[in-house]
Amino acid sequence: MNSFTVFGPALLLWSCHCQTSLPNVTEDFEATDYYSTEPDYTQFETVCGKDLNRSFRARFIPTIYSLICLLALMGNFLVILTYIHFNRIKTMTDIFLLNLAVADLLFALSLPFWATSIMTKWPLGELLCKAMYGIYKITFFSGMFLLTCISVDRYFSITKAVSAHRCRNNAAYYGRVSSLVTWGLAVLFSLPEIIYSNVNSNSTCVAYSNENDYLRVSLLISQMVLGFVMPALVMMFCYSGIIRTLMQARNFERNKALKVIFAVVAVFVISQLPYNVVMGLSTNNTTRCDFDNSLLFAMDVTQGIAFLRCCVNPFLYAFIGVKFRNDLLKLMTALGCRSHSPILYSGKRKSSAGLTDTDTTSFSP
Template sequence: MTPAGVIHKVFPAALVWFLQLQPCAPENVTATTPYDYDYNTSTDYDDYPQQCGKASNNHFRLWFMPLFFSAICLLGLAGNLLVIVTVFYFQRLKTMTDVYLLNLAVADLLLALTLPLRAASCLARWALGLFLCKAMYTVYKLSFYSGMFLLSLISVDRYFAVAKAVSSHRRRTEAALFSKVSAAAVWVAALVFSVPEMVYTNTDNGDCAPFPRGNKSLLVRVQSGQIALGFGLPLLVMTFCYTCIVQTLCQARSFERNKAIKVILAVVAVFLLSQVPYNAVLFLNTVLAATGDVVDCDVDNRLMYATDLTQCLAFLRCCLNPFVYAFIGVKFRHDFMKLLKDFGCLSHATFYRYAWGRRRSSAATDTESTTNTFSP
């Protein structure tokens, strides 16, 4: 057997062995592959003539998923609406960062709006019709790709603002136009990548499923593209940009550089913690579907739990992004405080005490420009 053939056989088996925490199921239990069902829907497994029970998985989805989706939806709506209102209230669309933050907030807002539909699909059979079924998966994929691409553009923008500060300062006029063109291109690309969900999503036996259950080749192609373009590419871009930014900040003789580095670490940590676990499980699912390997019932159920939990973790980005990318920034946080003051939610004394504290800190260190350069 050729080395490639050995890798093709051994690698998927090693992944399955690593996941398997208990002995194999008895021989009288019929094994199923993870792709006899769809992980993104609440499937009632009682309709399937198989001995591998899914009652525990269904019960988990019945109580945990709706509660989690509801909480994330409320937080995501609140945070992203505040970002959008602040941007338009102060007319902050003059820089690349402002444009990208606004579009990122819209993408996360769209994701948050799909979560009530997902919660409804976990509680009972799908009864909302084909249109909402297609809309749920299409809007989710649209917000997913647009959000990941915008995070990449934000890292590139910060790279030029910090590591290439002189050249970027000379091209501020061109940068404003480029930000709007690139943001529009992101939405067009995300819409194109959402076409499979738009075309193939259907209602099957009371469930809302994004792909036909028997078409594994289509599933493998779509999920492979999602891992490569929606996770791998942004990861490479962000790793390069933020590594260069940290190197530049470490060479600066500034007290505020430590604060800017902490902002970068927070940005990277949120991305990795929310996206790496889900994409790792998605990669395992894709390998199993591509190779046709069969896993025992216990591993099958554990893989379902892993998929549900890591997907919930990935959804957290829609409520964390506003705080990491917007409210942690010095200028944006100041605008938000002023917005609260203008709407009567914050007293004048509190606001001016906060503003005066900022001016004193800036005068004392004369280095706040470092953080301003990195932070939105």
């Protein structure tokens, strides 16, 4: 008799007893530790809702863009018509102002397409999508560069009046060359926007893919540097020199000219600074949903304010000049839009810097 014959039945009975007496560990774990506790959702990413942003944009952007488009078309069309009708393209500032009016007019014509792209899905194809972004960028950069050119021209006309008067015969040539260079640089700096803009899978016209965050940040930074920081630095230098020169003058014209300068600088800062600050904040990646939504609201509002420049420019840089204002009144009289009345100003008049009004349009109120 071997050992298995002796101990085998005893081991079998012991194992059966253990299986019936031990608790069901698996069932108890499933009942207590899995089904009775709620899962922890904090470790999962949540989608940031943009319904309020979409609702706000659908109401705000078409309204403000339509208003800007209407005012800009009227103002800049009158500027272009007045320059062409009276053949006022004689000085560098005249050429810059005419090009600025053309840039603002083209920019205004693109705004209805922007409003359409916000309200509905883009139905016009990729070519017109690229054209919309291309026109926007080209006119944006050209407008900023032309404002810079106007500042430089006024700086030399007032602070270097004698030298500027000697170059008066070649001023128109220099103005045309500078304008061509300005438009060429605007097209060059707008190429990335034209290349990367497309219609995405949601049938929306976008400037760049949402997945390419490096491209988005690069385009925003280039726009801020080339379209705001550099023009602002040049304008600050030029207008500070102009103010120093005007402060030495002791006549009533000085006060009028200073008011115009402050108005020009104030409009530029108020319209462009908030938009560029918001763009700078948008270059930082954030996971905070409330901050992201607030940034989108701020971007829409400040962008609308920045776009107002295209309908304010005619009043600041053209209509405010006495000679241009009188030419505009003559044109409206010739078109039958107003009755005949005495002209407010005729002949030449000395400006605050000693130049006649036919020499430059700078700051003659």
